[in-house]
Amino acid sequence: MQALTVLTSSLWISSFSSSQKEKLLRKKKKKKAQEHNRPQGAVQFLASPLLSAILTLSIPLLPVPASFSQPEYPKGSALFQKACIGCHDMGGNILQPGATLFMKDLQRNGLVTEEEIYNITYYGKGRMPGFGEKCTPRGQCTFGPRLEEEEIKKLAEFVKLQAERGWPNVETYGD
DSSP, rough: OHHHHHHHHHHHHTSSOHHHHHHHHHHHHHHHHHHHSSSOHHHHHHHHHHHHHHHHHHHSOOOOOOSSOOOOOOOHHHHHHHHHHHHHHGOSSOOOSOOOHHHEEEEHOOSSHHHHHHHHHHHTTTEBBBBBBTTTTGBBSSSSSSSSHHHHHHHHHHHHHHHHHHHHOOOOOOO
C-alpha cells in the first residue's frame, strides 16, 4: 500500500512545473519539520515530567558522590555565632588585626592544633578573654556566660576546620 501511495504521489508531482514542484516539496519539508517538533501521543507528552518525577523520587536511593554532597560542618557553628562572632566575624579580628582565625595568623601565633585553639579559648590570652568554666584570673576571663569543656572542644574543631577552608560563610548548620 505504501509503495502504491509513493508511486501515485510521484506521478501526481511529475505533472507540475518545476517551480510548483519546489513549492510543494518545501511545504512537505515544512510540514514534516512541524510534525517532528510536535509531541506524538501521550507517552511522548508525559515522558519528560515522568522521567523528572522518577529521578526526583529515586535520589535518596542513589549514592551521592562526595563532590556533590554538602560540606561537613562540625557542631560548633552555633556556638561560634553565640560566643565568638562579635570579635571574629568571617574569621577576622576587630580588636587585633594580627590575631585573626585565618591559618597564616594561627600558625604565626602558635595555634596550629585543635588543642592549642582549645587552650586559648578556655583560658584566654592578651585581649582574648577565656570562656572556660575554670578560667582564672578573673580579669582574663569573659564576663559573659562560660562555656562547658565539650562546647569549647566543638568550637576548637570548628575554628580549625574553617581556617583550613579559608573561612567560607559561617552559618549555623543544625547544631
